[in-house]
Amino acid sequence: MKTAVLALPLALSGLPALAEEVNLYSYRQPELIAPLVEAFTAQSGIEVNVAYLSEGMVERLKAEGQRSPADLVLTVDAARLKAVVDAGVTQAVDSEVLRAAVPEGFRDPEGHWWGLTSxxxxxxxxxxxxxxxxxxxxxxxxxxxxxxxxxxxxxxxxxxxxxxxxxxxxxxxxxxxxxxxxxxxxxxxxxxxxxxxxxxxxxxxxxxxxxxxxxxxxxxxxxxxxxxxxxxxxxxxxxxxxxxxxVNISGVAMTRAAPNRDNALAFMEFLVSPEAQAIYAEANYEYPVSPEAEPSELVASWGRFTxxxxxxxxxxxxxxxxxxxxxxxxxxx
Missing domain, CATH: 3.40.190.10 (Periplasmic binding protein-like II)
Known part of the structure; x- marks a missing residue:
């Protein structure tokens, strides 16, 4: 299957329903996300549709309400993650896989957002x-x-x-x-x-x-x-x-509407796997949050920190x- 990567902010609203898909609103650039969604689709067979937004994510999710096609939001900066949660447009996720991979300091205590890189x-x-x-x-x-x-x-x-x-x-x-x-x-x-x-x-x-x-x-x-x-x-x-x-982080959260919740959870759990952590962290020269994943050789050469x-x-x-x-x-x- 071919991964659908959509660059226009309004692209998701007109998508035909697919049997196995997950829809993502992202503040992160296409070059960072494409390798991840391609690897996930190759592994799972689930299509990932990405709408790249430059602003207005919270306002859009609030306007769409329960009709929103978005399953997940991906963003950088703890303040932006807090804004999404405070707007009431996310839901808590309970996953042993996520808890095992993401240290407590890099996730919401109630499970509304999960850090991916720092x-x-x-x-x-x-x-x-x-x-x-x-x-x-x-x-x-x-x-x-x-x-x-x-x-x-x-x-x-x-x-x-x-x-x-x-x-x-x-x-x-x-x-x-x-x-x-x-x-x-x-x-x-x-x-x-x-x-x-x-x-x-x-x-x-x-x-x-x-x-x-x-x-x-x-x-x-x-x-x-x-x-x-x-x-x-x-x-x-x-x-x-x-x-x-x-430190600051990039992170992911599941929307309150999430029409494809099971697929969305599968993608979230993939994002914290050693494979995905390595892909994502290397693409933007960041540090993986999972202790099971290693930073790229270049990033590691800068040194480690607490x-x-x-x-x-x-x-x-x-x-x-x-x-x-x-x-x-x-x-x-």
Whole structure:
């Protein structure tokens, strides 16, 4: 059978009924999902129909209600998973396979969402100007030693809001505000660009360290124009004092409507298998959540880390406060 991969947001609504199918709404790109659905269909004979959305997933599911053709939603970022659950458009899934493969910190206690891959918010450091291990904690970023030496993208970006929420969870509002003010004072330039642009700035000598996500290293290395940027830096894995490295996840949830529930569950369980974990994590240079799966050789070469144990949904709830603090310190100004 041929896997049906549909790129248009409205494509699923007009599909004819198939004997064995599962319908997926995805915020993740086609190149990440196609290898997974092809492998699942080859193994199970179940067709996977994917509608790729850029926005409006929750609104669409609420509008469709019980008539929704979607069985599953696939997205990145714990806050987006929380938004889907809070909207009341998902259902709990009870599966021994899922519980065995997904550690407690990477799944909803009630079974509404399940993590698939993780990425760490790390420090890119100049190989020429920064010693290995020079940054060991996120708290270190406020050190006088980094005055005028740090680059980052906008503090308002979800990646940095999530990191700030994690800082809040560890230190509370007063200390977090002080940390943000001092970090802002350590910047070499006004926050701008994306995570890759920060690595380019290190390569160009504009700053010595930058905050970014792990997987961008892989994306830069595969781009001939950006490979030199990547090779100019090393990855450092800071932790919170008394905690671990800040991580975020991609995850899957079953919709409340789920017209093909059994097939949807079969696909969910496939996604946490060692085979699928390897495919998915390697495609986007992320870390598998299953302890039975190994990261790709390239990702493994960056080193291992201990994820922070702060509940991801607790961090999602702290995001409004983190955003408020970013605005109060005028981080981007």
């Amino acid at each position: 990425r760490a918010r790390i420090v890119y450091a100049s190989r020429e100007r920064v010693e290995d291990g020079a940054v060991t904690t996120y708290e270190d970023l406020a050190s006088e030693a980094w005055k005028g030496r740090i680059c980052t993208r906008s503090g308002m970006h979800p990646y940095n809001i999530a990191l700030t929420a994690a800082y809040l969870a560890h230190h509370g509002e007063a200390e977090t505000k002080t940390w943000l003010e001092t970090l802002r004072g350590n910047l070499a330039r006004k926050p701008q660009g994306n995570d890759r642009a920060q690595v380019r700035a290190i390569w160009a000598g504009e700053c010595d360290i930058a905050i970014g996500n792990t997987y961008y290293m892989g994306k830069m290395l595969e781009d001939p124009e950006q490979k030199a940027w990547a090779e100019s830096v090393r990855i450092l894995f800071p932790t919170f004092e008394g905690g671990g490295a800040h 994820p922070d144990d702060v509940d991801l949904m607790a961090l999602a709830r702290l995001r409004p406060e983190a955003l408020r603090l970013m605005e109060e310190v005028d981080f981007d100004g």
